[in-house]
Amino acid sequence: MPDQVLDDISHRRYNPLTGSWLLVSPHRTKRPWQGQQEAPSKNVLPEYDPKCYLCPGNQRAQGDSNPQYKNTFTFVNDYSAVKEQQQEYKPETNKDDVASLLLQAQPVTGRCYVLTFSPKHDITLADMAAADILPVIQTWTRIYGSHLSATHPLKAQAEKTLALIPANPDGEVDPPASQLRYMQIFENKGAAMGCSNPHPHCQVWTTSTLPEEPGKELAQMGKYRAENGGRHLLADYAQLEMEKQERVVWQNEAFLVVCPWWAVWPFEVIIIAKRHVRALVDLTDGERLQFAEAVQEVTRRYDNLFETSFPYSSGIHQAPLDCTEEEAETSWFHMHFYPPLLRSATVRKFLVGYELMAEPQRDITPEQAAARLRDCGGELYRKLLK
Amino acid sequence: MPDQVLDDISHRRYNPLTGSWLLVSPHRTKRPWQGQQEAPSKNVLPEYDPKCYLCPGNQRAQGDSNPQYKNTFTFVNDYSAVKEQQQEYKPETNKDDVASLLLQAQPVTGRCYVLTFSPKHDITLADMAAADILPVIQTWTRIYGSHLSATHPLKAQAEKTLALIPANPDGEVDPPASQLRYMQIFENKGAAMGCSNPHPHCQVWTTSTLPEEPGKELAQMGKYRAENGGRHLLADYAQLEMEKQERVVWQNEAFLVVCPWWAVWPFEVIIIAKRHVRALVDLTDGERLQFAEAVQEVTRRYDNLFETSFPYSSGIHQAPLDCTEEEAETSWFHMHFYPPLLRSATVRKFLVGYELMAEPQRDITPEQAAARLRDCGGELYRKLLK
Ligand SMILES: O=P(O)(O)O[C@H]1O[C@H](CO)[C@@H](O)[C@H](O)[C@H]1O
Ligand SMILES: O=P(O)(O)O[C@H]1O[C@H](CO)[C@@H](O)[C@H](O)[C@H]1O
Numbered sequence: 001m002p003d004q005v006l007d008d009i010s011h012r013r014y015n016p017l018t019g020s021w022l023l024v025s026p027h028r029t030k031r032p033w034q035g036q037q038e039a040p041s042k043n044v045l046p047e048y049d050p051k052c053y054l055c056p057g058n059q060r061a062q063g064d065s066n067p068q069y070k071n072t073f074t075f076v077n078d079y080s081a082v083k084e085q086q087q088e089y090k091p092e093t094n095k096d097d098v099a100s101l102l103l104q105a106q107p108v109t110g111r112c113y114v115l116t117f118s119p120k121h122d123i124t125l126a127d128m129a130a131a132d133i134l135p136v137i138q139t140w141t142r143i144y145g146s147h148l149s150a151t152h153p154l155k156a157q158a159e160k161t162l163a164l165i166p167a168n169p170d171g172e173v174d175p176p177a178s179q180l181r182y183m184q185i186f187e188n189k190g191a192a193m194g195c196s197n198p199h200p201h202c203q204v205w206t207t208s209t210l211p212e213e214p215g216k217e218l219a220q221m222g223k224y225r226a227e228n229g230g231r232h233l234l235a236d237y238a239q240l241e242m243e244k245q246e247r248v249v250w251q252n253e254a255f256l257v258v259c260p261w262w263a264v265w266p267f268e269v270i271i272i273a274k275r276h277v278r279a280l281v282d283l284t285d286g287e288r289l290q291f292a293e294a295v296q297e298v299t300r301r302y303d304n305l306f307e308t309s310f311p312y313s314s315g316i317h318q319a320p321l322d323c324t325e326e327e328a329e330t331s332w333f334h335m336h337f338y339p340p341l342l343r344s345a346t347v348r349k350f351l352v353g354y355e356l357m358a359e360p361q362r363d364i365t366p367e368q369a370a371a372r373l374r375d376c377g378g379e380l381y382r383k384l385l386k
Numbered sequence: 387m388p389d390q391v392l393d394d395i396s397h398r399r400y401n402p403l404t405g406s407w408l409l410v411s412p413h414r415t416k417r418p419w420q421g422q423q424e425a426p427s428k429n430v431l432p433e434y435d436p437k438c439y440l441c442p443g444n445q446r447a448q449g450d451s452n453p454q455y456k457n458t459f460t461f462v463n464d465y466s467a468v469k470e471q472q473q474e475y476k477p478e479t480n481k482d483d484v485a486s487l488l489l490q491a492q493p494v495t496g497r498c499y500v501l502t503f504s505p506k507h508d509i510t511l512a513d514m515a516a517a518d519i520l521p522v523i524q525t526w527t528r529i530y531g532s533h534l535s536a537t538h539p540l541k542a543q544a545e546k547t548l549a550l551i552p553a554n555p556d557g558e559v560d561p562p563a564s565q566l567r568y569m570q571i572f573e574n575k576g577a578a579m580g581c582s583n584p585h586p587h588c589q590v591w592t593t594s595t596l597p598e599e600p601g602k603e604l605a606q607m608g609k610y611r612a613e614n615g616g617r618h619l620l621a622d623y624a625q626l627e628m629e630k631q632e633r634v635v636w637q638n639e640a641f642l643v644v645c646p647w648w649a650v651w652p653f654e655v656i657i658i659a660k661r662h663v664r665a666l667v668d669l670t671d672g673e674r675l676q677f678a679e680a681v682q683e684v685t686r687r688y689d690n691l692f693e694t695s696f697p698y699s700s701g702i703h704q705a706p707l708d709c710t711e712e713e714a715e716t717s718w719f720h721m722h723f724y725p726p727l728l729r730s731a732t733v734r735k736f737l738v739g740y741e742l743m744a745e746p747q748r749d750i751t752p753e754q755a756a757a758r759l760r761d762c763g764g765e766l767y768r769k770l771l772k
Pocket of ligand 2: 188194195196735736737738739740741747
């Protein structure tokens, strides 16, 4: 097995999803750390915080009041990064002009949502049972499905799926008047990941443009299909990982959880659908619960790893809201988790100078990370402390 | 002037150096911030710290002692990310095999240096006069020049330049036995940027491979030349910025400092050589001092902006150590500064969920950032306080 050598030597690994390389230096974990220490999250939050703008019944920054919601609650972000209405901008397009090559801009419209996971202020996905995470996934599915374009290849499938998911008056939102191109569901968890409110929530930004990362992935997955007789990159990859078992953290029938070969963040994982799921609306009832289980397993293992509320950013990649048959067919549902902690609850990995100027660099190998995450299943550490 | 609209609307801008887009949301700076606050650096460092592994005369982690150096001191990092000697790794290359497509790795060798800017523990580039920064640039130039391949297109130029720069026994290092491909000079300044020792220093990582970022830039600059009759991207860009004056922060005869059109970090700047400088060894005596002035202007303005020791990562991009005539010709010397602070000494911009999963997003525009940086020249605020 030649890969054994990679435990000891510096090497680069290729990320086929983005078409880029990263540097792996396994021996670097031996160096002492005298730099910044993160403040470990103090677990003394109340179940209800009268000052929290996400708790049920409370008033938000711009005056609206939250309903007494039961599980999820969805609203338009009071400080959205993109808006539905704005002044028009038509860039000049004189192709012979240097400025039109080097000072390129495009207007972006869209709508940003905030979506709570629970009325309880003091819990996280790691504390929630899969059955309690299910309503979150149902809400994601309904929002995604209701924002699809009229001519979307998944439109009929979405209608069938949405008919089966119970409506949630606090989770529903009407799509904007003009059709948007992409929906990015993501969570920033923990102060270290820029999260400014511990109340469990995620964000959903929908834009008139296809953002860089899902755009790159679609292009790479399309190229792979074209060059490999229509086979799917993530299908082949999941199959390979199930055979090798070196980077698998956990799996059920529908989903595989691995530390990917090309992981940049120390304990990065990816949840990959085992069959060809193009987007949330493709999931069956049973698969939605299995997806909730996968999310539960990842977040609980993260917390157990350093016995802390583990910070991360996570995000779902799936078919665009408005897309061609080809793009929908090329899409393969998956979820990324990027956590910054490296050695303990207080020592993180900084992706800074070399990483920003030259190339991402990691210390422990994904195989070592996967082994550690495999070993920390079981009850959530906080429950055992009680 | 149509660009005025961009002050108010959400839009994307194109980075021609990397070929990617970013999202700009100028109105987002209005949102209140309740998240993590950075600890402002407390300026109570001693000029000499007996526990610092970079101060003159002190002993380092692996036992070596530092000389009583006068300005810069260069040594091989005790915990290098890449090494000269390691076990061999020959990846299997069966092109029909899924594993050889999806689990690609390459060995990387190289050498990592640490390079101090001054014997004084308690200063930064912002505190140093251009004349005191000059020896740092001389050391960078000598290290770069001495690591060029024997057949490098800049070899003859390097020999001429190195003969004119006074040798510094504490700044010199012999290149490794086997030729390396690229040298990345970078600085992580401040705890927020993962710096674990405030003693003023940078790092120099040299590798057998061309890293992602300079690789992307070379490809994009090459493409621009090919498509625009041999003109240089950064030449055209610098010219354009000098005409527009909207994003210019400062300039002297040889260098232009701008907040680039495509800046991701709030107060990101780029120092661009005005004439075709391919690498450090192309600079004349006078230009080296002018480069020192530019670095001084950037770092002093940064500190003045929020009256704090401003954190950043910076890095120099130039011709590879081992390269073709074409690559050398395409290279255009420049230096990036990526600082995380957004609103004050304690509130930073987090590049997290949306940025990692979808696309980089910024709040204030580069034009607004440039105006603020233009306005905070003058004495270093700390000197005025004394
Ligand atoms: O300066 P150090 O301690 O070598 O390390 C710092 O810079 C490196 C290069 O950007 C990063 O990989 C580390 O995460 C960071 O802590
Ligand atoms: O959750 P917030 O407050 O909207 O903001 C957070 O997530 C955004 C999207 O990743 C980032 O742009 C912000 O820098 C971060 O603080």
